[in-house]
Amino acid sequence: MSEVRAEHADRVALVTGAAGGIGAAVSRTLAARGASVIVADFNSDAGEATAAEIRAAGGRAIFRKVDVTDEAQVDAMVQFAVDEFGGLHMAHNNAGILHPGDRFHELSMEQWDRTMEINTRAVALCMRAQIRLMLANGGGSIVNTASGAGIGSAPGISAYTASKHAVVGMTRSAAVEYVRDGIRVNAVAPGTVDTGMLAGVPAERRDELNALMLMGRMAQPQEVAEVVAFLLSEKASYVNGAIVSIDGGSSAHA
Template sequence: MTQQFTALVTGAGSGIGRATAVHLAALGHAVVVADVDEEGGRATVAQIESSAGAASFVVADIAEEPAVQAMVEYAVTTYGRLDLAVNNAGVAHAPTDLHELPAEDFDRVIAVDLRGTFLCLKHEIAAMLATGGGRIVNVASNAGVKNAPAMAGYTAAKHGVVGLTKNVALQYARRGIRLNAICPGTVLTEGLAGYPEEHQAHWREMVPTGRLGRPEDIAAIIAFLLSDDAEMMQAALVLADGGLMYA
């Protein structure tokens, strides 16, 4: 990119979201860090500021429309406009057979992962249209294009994010909005790093490249999708799973 923008990253208090916020700030963009985890979100801001980057934190539960609207308004009020958005916030349920999956767990995953992405798109796009357009990446999952065993709710939600991405990208393709999705595989976030080594070794063995993804790997691809170099990418689904999709 040849100019600096205002970027909004949801779920930026840890993992892929934090790595993405840090990466975008290193490129010179002002970053709004959004998360329900205030401690994690403020730690991300502190990390960015320690490298002389520009960032600020806003608490937001993306399952709630008033919170999403306030989040986007905060970005616009603080930095004057919204140019880039990364819809990364999401939750999952524990692996279980469908007949034993609590309805409230299913509802929560749909509310955050699918409805939350819809709400973010709704308010981000409105803000971007007011200033001529913008660029958005939805963080889906390879579970959005394949099956995640014993994860029916998560698989359904991420398939929904993929479908939403395709539909909305084409709606706004000639109105200055560029929208794509990234579909990571198993990424060694803080949560997975806490599992025993034998579990991690099993996961690595499943990946054709022989290693798990790092949050920084995904952040770099997201930054590319938001850049001028990805100008011809619209409604794209970018697999970032080390070949696991086809293993």
């Protein structure tokens, strides 16, 4: 991680799904730019490792274990940011899952409910708790992780697609509701990203996924993190309610 810079100095950030992939990259990026970061995830070992890596590089980070589908745990997570670092200025709601590639008629309601619980309900719980605190403290910035599937569709992931369309709707609704309160809400819509969600995918399938991308490759987590960090920053002070595609142009090509 690069030398700590002052862009986010004196600001506190909360990142969910921060044990790996996009969330870990966002946590490292914000910390490298001066923020104090709550690294939140259900995976204690990987989450602690992310926080330790940030501290070893000279940044400030504390891991918080959380089940983002549990209302009490989410509220306690937000209060933890206040207790540890004195407030909350930025939040990235990134935790999510991708269900197996079943066609719609094969999809179990258990898969549907679990996907909606983590990808949609959890984002709502996090946003609600974050907004309540930001209203009391004069504003803030929130970025949600949607998906290219949240502004389009893809075969075999109907529950995931529906859940991410809901994230887009929540983002836009909150953006217009709270802009006069000094709270900006945006979302990123990544295409296929080379994260732990693809663990175990055979090499030949990875080659196929790369070939499907307009740039001939998947995105790297850091490429998404740079956009999230910008949207959370004051450099994006007039960006609100935006759903930013990060897919190498694939959505434009479609």
